[in-house]
Amino acid sequence: MTEAGKAEGQDPQKSARPGIVHIGIGAFHRAHQAVYTDAAIKAEGGDWKIIGVSLRSTDIVDALNAQNGDFTVIERHPDGPKAQRITSMSRAIAAARDIQPVLDALADPAIRIITITVTEKAYGIDRASGQVVVDHPSIKHDLENPRQPSGLLGILVEGLRLRKEAGTEPFTVVSCDNLPSNGVLLRNGVIDFARRIDVALGDWIAQSVSFPSTMVDRITPASTASTYADAKRLLGQDDPAAIETEPFSQWVIEDDFPNGRPAWDAGGAVMVKDVEPYELMKLRMLNGSHSLIAYMGQLGGCRYVRDAMADADFAKLVGLHMKNAAATMQPLPGIDFAQYGEDLLDRFRNPEIAHETRQIAMDGTEKLPQRIFAPACELKSNSVELGTFALCCAAWMAVMRQRIDAAGSVNAADDINDPRATEIIAALTNAQSPSEIYDSLAALPNWMPEQLKSNASWRDAVMARLAVLLSGDDVNAAARAAMAQEIAS
Ligand code: CS2
Numbered sequence: 001m002t003e004a005g006k007a008e009g010q011d012p013q014k015s016a017r018p019g020i021v022h023i024g025i026g027a028f029h030r031a032h033q034a035v036y037t038d039a040a041i042k043a044e045g046g047d048w049k050i051i052g053v054s055l056r057s058t059d060i061v062d063a064l065n066a067q068n069g070d071f072t073v074i075e076r077h078p079d080g081p082k083a084q085r086i087t088s089m090s091r092a093i094a095a096a097r098d099i100q101p102v103l104d105a106l107a108d109p110a111i112r113i114i115t116i117t118v119t120e121k122a123y124g125i126d127r128a129s130g131q132v133v134v135d136h137p138s139i140k141h142d143l144e145n146p147r148q149p150s151g152l153l154g155i156l157v158e159g160l161r162l163r164k165e166a167g168t169e170p171f172t173v174v175s176c177d178n179l180p181s182n183g184v185l186l187r188n189g190v191i192d193f194a195r196r197i198d199v200a201l202g203d204w205i206a207q208s209v210s211f212p213s214t215m216v217d218r219i220t221p222a223s224t225a226s227t228y229a230d231a232k233r234l235l236g237q238d239d240p241a242a243i244e245t246e247p248f249s250q251w252v253i254e255d256d257f258p259n260g261r262p263a264w265d266a267g268g269a270v271m272v273k274d275v276e277p278y279e280l281m282k283l284r285m286l287n288g289s290h291s292l293i294a295y296m297g298q299l300g301g302c303r304y305v306r307d308a309m310a311d312a313d314f315a316k317l318v319g320l321h322m323k324n325a326a327a328t329m330q331p332l333p334g335i336d337f338a339q340y341g342e343d344l345l346d347r348f349r350n351p352e353i354a355h356e357t358r359q360i361a362m363d364g365t366e367k368l369p370q371r372i373f374a375p376a377c378e379l380k381s382n383s384v385e386l387g388t389f390a391l392c393c394a395a396w397m398a399v400m401r402q403r404i405d406a407a408g409s410v411n412a413a414d415d416i417n418d419p420r421a422t423e424i425i426a427a428l429t430n431a432q433s434p435s436e437i438y439d440s441l442a443a444l445p446n447w448m449p450e451q452l453k454s455n456a457s458w459r460d461a462v463m464a465r466l467a468v469l470l471s472g473d474d475v476n477a478a479a480r481a482a483m484a485q486e487i488a489s
Pocket residue numbers: 178216217218219220286287290291359360361367
């Protein structure tokens with residue numbers, strides 16, 4: 001059926017046409033923006049259905065298209081799972097197969113918003129300068145082949161170029177990844193990329209494209225056999241695109257949509273003028289604690305976040321880190337950080353959510369700067385609150401050390417799972433003592449802020465914890481000892 005053919009009948013969901021292209025249709029998008037958009041169309045209608053684009057995988061595209069774009073969301077409540085069918089996606093496109101349909105969608109005047117969840121590493125933007133990282137694989141490819149892009153920035157810029165050329169209004173671009181000031185970061189990167197190809201295009205983007213920032217939140221573990229089994233049991237059909245998630249969900253959006261937007265607020269989103277304080281709170285208190293749980297959990301033998309939270313010492317450590325992270329925040333009217341932290345602890349404890357520490361532990365070099373280093377920079381150089389930040393940094397270093405043997409080979413059962421794996425391996429080859437490990441990893445270019453690197457108390461704090469984590473042959477026992485020392489201090 002054509003899109004126009006779908007525009008019949010009374011159901012606003014059925015009659016709606018696409019108005020959004022979403023790039024990155026992994027589980028998080030299906031648990032979050034797709035659900036808000038579904039609720040918005042059901043509440044107030046509008047041509048806001050989503051065309052989903054997958055940059056790499058093709059399986060999810062085939063699975064969604066075989067189901068008319070519809071899929072099942074299972075919410076894991078303490079009293080059992082609840083399933084819902086989401087129908088806000090009209091179709092999906094695999095960019096890896098053919099980029100042309102993606103560019104056609106981006107050039108279509110009916111498309112007014114591009115939303116994005118591609119994870120931190122897909123941006124290829126230097127966080128400090130806002131310029132593109134020219135040796136990032138997709139940036140490099142797309143600067144050389146701007147009409148046949150395959151990465152995020154190249155696709156956005158080519159889409160905008162086609163619109164400029166056709167005299168079409170630009171779309172609004174909305175990053176929904178866990179990056180600080182994600183709208184500003186993406187804006188800077190897109191403009192810099194465009195100016196490297198065509199200065200006038202870059203100037204036009206700077207003047208006419210809006211990049212609202214957003215804070216997104218919903219804990220969404222990777223789907224497993226039990227996700228698919230529950231989807232079938234609850235809704236009676238096989239669904240290889242089914243996902244499972246927690247009951248909680250939050251979306252705070254900077255309200256800057258010159259070409260209109262769905263009634264996301266009717267679906268529960270909060271529209272604000274300034275998202276940054278919400279982003280900082282979430283990145284530092286939720287994601288920072290998640291990273292601490294992930295690395296300490298990898299060392300301490302906790303497969304899932306809930307296993308860590310079921311351990312009294314571990315739960316205390318996480319509570320302490322939330323308190324320390326809250327100490328780096330400016331007050332936010334209407335928000336009680338202590339209560340926010342308590343609610344996070346409850347969410348982490350949810351026994352129905354099987355969120356693997358290994359999943360959260362990936363891409364550490366992309367995550368630690370905003371989750372751990374930036375807040376640590378806000379604390380006085382020898383403050384007691386630095387302890388849990390130093391522990392998280394040390395735990396990441398210890399996990400990396402353990403996944404690579406002394407000769408610099410990755411242990412058979414492991415994967416570094418980080419876009420800077422080659423550099424990490426090179427840094428750790430022959431680095432054995434805590435000071436060798438710390439100094440070689442802290443020296444990764446454009447990574448740990450100078451303010452921390454030049455802070456002797458920080459270096460001492462990380463090295464002391466690394467020494468405990470690497471002591472003896474029993475990794476779990478060493479992790480427990482480090483945890484006990486932290487909560488006692
Ligand atoms: C997690 C996030 O994998 C991770 O790094 O910290 O995906 C986290 O679950 C979400 O941001 C929750 O909203």
